[in-house]
Each structure stands twice: as structure tokens, then as C-alpha cells.
Amino acid sequence: MNEIAERLDEIKSRGLHRRMRMVSGPQGPRVLLDGKPVLLLCSNNYLGLADHPRVREAAADAAMRWGVGSGASRLVSGNMTIHRRLEDKLAAFKRTESCLLFGSGYLANTGIVAALASEGDVVFSDELNHASIVDGCRLAKAETFVYDHCDMEHLEWGLQQAAGRGSLIVTDGVFSMDGDIAPLTEIVELAGRYDTRVMVDDAHGTGALGPGGRGSVAAAGLEHEIDVLVGTLGKSLGSYGAYACCDSEMAEYLVNCARTLIFSTALPPPAVAGAMAALDLLIAQPERVDKLQRNGAALRAALADEGLDTGGSETQIVPLVVGAADDAMSACEKALKRGVFAQAIRPPTVPSDTSRLRLAVMASHTATELRGAAKVLAQSLPDVVREAAPKQERPRVFDGWAEAA
Numbered sequence: 001m002n003e004i005a006e007r008l009d010e011i012k013s014r015g016l017h018r019r020m021r022m023v024s025g026p027q028g029p030r031v032l033l034d035g036k037p038v039l040l041l042c043s044n045n046y047l048g049l050a051d052h053p054r055v056r057e058a059a060a061d062a063a064m065r066w067g068v069g070s071g072a073s074r075l076v077s078g079n080m081t082i083h084r085r086l087e088d089k090l091a092a093f094k095r096t097e098s099c100l101l102f103g104s105g106y107l108a109n110t111g112i113v114a115a116l117a118s119e120g121d122v123v124f125s126d127e128l129n130h131a132s133i134v135d136g137c138r139l140a141k142a143e144t145f146v147y148d149h150c151d152m153e154h155l156e157w158g159l160q161q162a163a164g165r166g167s168l169i170v171t172d173g174v175f176s177m178d179g180d181i182a183p184l185t186e187i188v189e190l191a192g193r194y195d196t197r198v199m200v201d202d203a204h205g206t207g208a209l210g211p212g213g214r215g216s217v218a219a220a221g222l223e224h225e226i227d228v229l230v231g232t233l234g235k236s237l238g239s240y241g242a243y244a245c246c247d248s249e250m251a252e253y254l255v256n257c258a259r260t261l262i263f264s265t266a267l268p269p270p271a272v273a274g275a276m277a278a279l280d281l282l283i284a285q286p287e288r289v290d291k292l293q294r295n296g297a298a299l300r301a302a303l304a305d306e307g308l309d310t311g312g313s314e315t316q317i318v319p320l321v322v323g324a325a326d327d328a329m330s331a332c333e334k335a336l337k338r339g340v341f342a343q344a345i346r347p348p349t350v351p352s353d354t355s356r357l358r359l360a361v362m363a364s365h366t367a368t369e370l371r372g373a374a375k376v377l378a379q380s381l382p383d384v385v386r387e388a389a390p391k392q393e394r395p396r397v398f399d400g401w402a403e404a405a
Helices: 003-013 053-066 081-094 105-116 131-139 152-162 184-193 246-255 269-284 287-305 327-336 367-380
Strands: 032-033 036-040 098-101 122-126 145-146 166-172 197-201 228-232 240-244 317-323 354-362
Touching: 003 152, 003 184, 036 367, 053 269, 081 098, 081 228, 081 240, 098 105, 098 246, 105 131, 105 166, 105 197, 105 228, 105 246, 122 131, 122 152, 131 166, 145 152, 152 166, 152 184, 166 184, 184 197, 240 246, 269 287, 287 317, 287 367, 317 327, 327 354, 327 367, 354 367
Parallel strands: 122 145, 122 166, 166 197, 197 228
Antiparallel strands: 032 036, 098 240, 228 240, 317 354
């Protein structure tokens, strides 16, 4: 047996083996999964815009006008008028001076964190931040302090230990696996007190929270208090790619220093045009955001009626923590047999002993579908669903490099 086969066997033995499932057709409330019709309850197409006729038409028209690909990085020849047009619209929507498109949310986070954190600096990162932020911290030459999830006392303790070396606090706005919201007001207050920049990844907040769906930062009334606001085109806006909203000086700096922008081919025009059409729909139809929020509340209520705990979720992301990886996979398969696709999420995506079904509501779901799904999920979960592992105190030792769970 070769080394790769041995590694695969180890992954399987730990209940962490992954495989790709085949979805036929567009990302709607119901899809064909491996040939079987199911209710889709794990897509990030939150506003149901990925297959909207106007979004499809905009992407098709862009392909005919500008072609399928952009041909090069934005600093070579790939910077096209359509890119700037979307950046201007996003900056106006987010109420910032500038906006800069990136190839993906992963590229945005890894590139921006590494660009803003220099040798001798310290980055402060929530322990449940997305993997792209974690990897950005690893790529940066700075040290990383991982603070307990949304624990402002621990964050302040780390800022004190940094003794003026703090350069960046980075957090998800909405946490992608738990559906809870970062305490942004407290984070901004601490950043001001300790002279530290703030970066928020609002990938799961845009189109879901705040006035007009402008996100968690707008919901907190902090639109002019964040140094870099990252968002995605691939969730509520139904397309692909990402952006960073900031002031013009920061945008110029990132053009010169964010390696994931400098060395990546620019977004394809159809993806940009599709996202622009989706943004226009979001602005013109804010009731889509209201429907999404109502659906999130409806699912949480239906699950509570079934005796299930949804943790601290306040959004369209609703976790059902099972515990063991094998138990989560078993629950996923049982739900699938009953016609509900709720993906099992296991380590390293989530901490050990917190494997779960991660439910994602869309505005295009109906209340009847969500109530039915809650009953199916209750029947599919183990008789005794374990609570999340008890929170362990992180040693108050400032030792430079730290790893997120």
C-alpha cells in the first residue's frame, strides 16, 4: 500500500472521508441529487438568485459581448470595464470609497490578511473564523493570537499582551457553521482603544442582514468604522468571486501588495455581470432579505418544536450539532432517504466532537417545506443528540503562532 492509500484509509477510519455528490439542474429549493429529487437545505444561494432569469440573461449577454474569460490578471491585461462597473456599484451599496474585486473569497481573505500583517505585528483572529482567514494568518509574516469565540475579554487580554504590536483584528461577520453574529460594536471599540485595524468577512451577512441587506456591519451601524469589509459574489448574489470594500488608499495598497490579486487571473465577465444583475435585484427588491430572515426564524422555530437545539443561530444558517463524525454522517444519509439534503459537516471544518448538520435556508423555500424538513431531521438524528463539546479555557499564554481549531 502506498502512502496516499494509507492516508485515505486513516481518513476513512476516523469517519472523515469525503466524496462529491452530483447535483443536477440549477441551485433551487429542490434539486436532483445523484438522480433523486430532494429538498436542498445546504446551499448558500440564500436569496435564490443563482438561477434568476435576469441573472442568467446578464451572464449570457456578457459572454457574448466580452467573452468567457478575462485572459490575464488585473495588473496585466485582465482589468475590464465590467470589473470597474461592479466595483463602483458595490462601493455605493456598501457605502465605502472604493471596492476591489478578487477571484474568490478564499483569495480575498488570504491575500488581504497577509498584506496587512507584517513581520513583528500580531493578528487577532476569532477561533471559529473561516479557513481562508486561518490560512491568511498562516501566510502572513506576523504572529497570530486566536481568541476564544466572540470572547471580548480574551481578545482584550491578547491586545494587552501584544503591547502595541497589534496590527489587525479579523473576524467573520456571520459565522458560517454556527449562524451567530460577531460582536462587532465591541470589536470596533477595542480596536480604537488599542489602535488596531479591523477586517470583517461578511460573506454570509451580505444579502441576509442589515438595512437593504447590506450585511452585519450595516446592521451594527458601523459602516464607516471598518478598515476592510470582505464579501462574496457566490452566496446571496448567486455568482462567483469576492470583493473588498475599503477607502481608496487601502484599495491602492491592496492592488500593490495583495499577492492573490496580483497573481490571479481576473474574474470572468459572465460571473461579474451575473453578480451585478443580482445586486440590482437585491437593491430593487429588499423584501427578499425579509423573506430570508422570516424563513430562518421559521426553521429555527420548527426545529425547536421538534425538541432540537439550534445553538446561538440568529440567521439563515442553522446548526444541528450531533457530536461524533459518524453520527453526523448517519443522520445526513437518513435525512436524504426521506428527501432532505442537509450536509454533514465534520472536522477539520468544525472542532472535534461538534460534527453537525449545517442547515442553510433560502428565501425561495416555503414555510411548508421548512416545517416538513424539521420533522424529517428530527426523525433522522440520534435519539440523544449530543450538545456541543464544553468550551475549554484557552491557556492565557501569548506564544506567537497559534492555530485555529
